Amino acid sequence: MADPAAPTASGQYFEAEPAAAAAPRTIAVNIAGMRLSFSTDSGVFSPDRLDAGTRLLLLEAPPLGADDRSVLDLGCGWGPIACFTGLRFPASEVLAVDVNQRALRLTAANAEANGTDNVTVAHPDEVSPTRRFDRILCNPPIRVGKAALREMLAAWLDRLTAGGRAHLVVHRHLGSDSLARWLADRGHEATRLVSRSGYRLLEVGPRGP
Ligand SMILES: C[S@@+](CC[C@H](N)C(=O)[O-])C[C@H]1O[C@@H](n2cnc3c(N)ncnc32)[C@H](O)[C@@H]1O
Numbered sequence: 001m002a003d004p005a006a007p008t009a010s011g012q013y014f015e016a017e018p019a020a021a022a023a024p025r026t027i028a029v030n031i032a033g034m035r036l037s038f039s040t041d042s043g044v045f046s047p048d049r050l051d052a053g054t055r056l057l058l059l060e061a062p063p064l065g066a067d068d069r070s071v072l073d074l075g076c077g078w079g080p081i082a083c084f085t086g087l088r089f090p091a092s093e094v095l096a097v098d099v100n101q102r103a104l105r106l107t108a109a110n111a112e113a114n115g116t117d118n119v120t121v122a123h124p125d126e127v128s129p130t131r132r133f134d135r136i137l138c139n140p141p142i143r144v145g146k147a148a149l150r151e152m153l154a155a156w157l158d159r160l161t162a163g164g165r166a167h168l169v170v171h172r173h174l175g176s177d178s179l180a181r182w183l184a185d186r187g188h189e190a191t192r193l194v195s196r197s198g199y200r201l202l203e204v205g206p207r208g209p
Contacts, residue, residue, distance in 0.1 A: 006147045011043060013077070014141050017038050018043025018102050031058055031084060038078055038110050045077040045141075048205045053169040054080055054139045060201050061167040063090045064135060068164075072097065074138035074156050076121070079107030081137050086116040093134075094119045097127060135206075136166035142174040150182060157188065157204060165183045165202040167193075177198035 011019035020043035029050045030036050038045040046054070047152035058081065064071065069092055073082040076096035086094045096107045096119055104121050136156060139147055156168055169175035180202055183190040187208040194201040 011044065011096075012143065013042070013045040013103075014100055014144055015074075016101055017098055018100060022102075029080060031055060032088075034084065034087065036083060036110075038080065038083070038115070039106055040078045041102055041106060044100060044106060045139075047078065050080055051139060052197065053171060055168060056194065056196060056199050056201060057081065057137060057139060057169040057183060058084050060196075061093045061137060062165075062193075062203075064092055066091075068134040069093060070131040070132065070134050070157075070161075071095070072136045072138075072156065073107075074136055074152075075141050076107045076111050077103050077139075079103075079110040079119070079121075081116050081139070082107055082121075083110050083116050086111065086119040087114065088117065090118060092118060095127065095131075095133075096121045097124045132161045132164070134161050134164045136160065136164070138166065138168050138176075140168060140170060142170065142178075146175070153183075154186065157183075158207060160204075160206040162206060164206055166202075168202045168204060169199055170202065171198050172200060173198060176202070 023042040025040055071092050071094045073096040076082050076098045082094045082096035098104050108121045122207040170179055180190045183204055191203045192200050193203050
């Protein structure tokens, strides 16, 4: 399996300021009848193509409903989830967060270039702890390690609204099944919606009482 998340000699995609020298490029992405152009760069996740897991998430996560206004793109990278979701659901407000400043700059530029005016971009520390989300969409940063990954997911999943749902895509070789068990142990209803080409799309509800 090609792994776009594999670390490179020049650093990791989740560094605050990537060590990799900038190598800006433009890629086209076709999905669900939409063709968008994105600026990407070295030092961010999957800079040369839309990741296969992200594609699965975008195609298979249930569409936003009328009540799903507040959406979080958790770990936005160069912004494919935020941009496609913002364009497809113009009534939604999409917040894209990442710890990687290069990723935040790219997502902001891509949202503007694609006319997505309902996307805002922020570092996680800039988001009010009282903000809640009806939907969280995430291709999680498995490479940060299990403890950091779980800490990140716990913090944001606790911000789901009562009727909210998160959709996470994880490859089974990268721990999707143990992640699902951990979520269930934590009190979340976690359902496998789709299993394809090794990827699992998990639907996660708010933590139970
Ligand atoms: C697997 S990539 C997915 C990127 C993008 N959503 C996509 O699908 O192409 C995960 C992203 O999570 C970011 N990340 C890592 N740790 C994070 C944290 N604690 N909070 C928010 N984002 C984080 C990484 O920098 C990376 O951009």
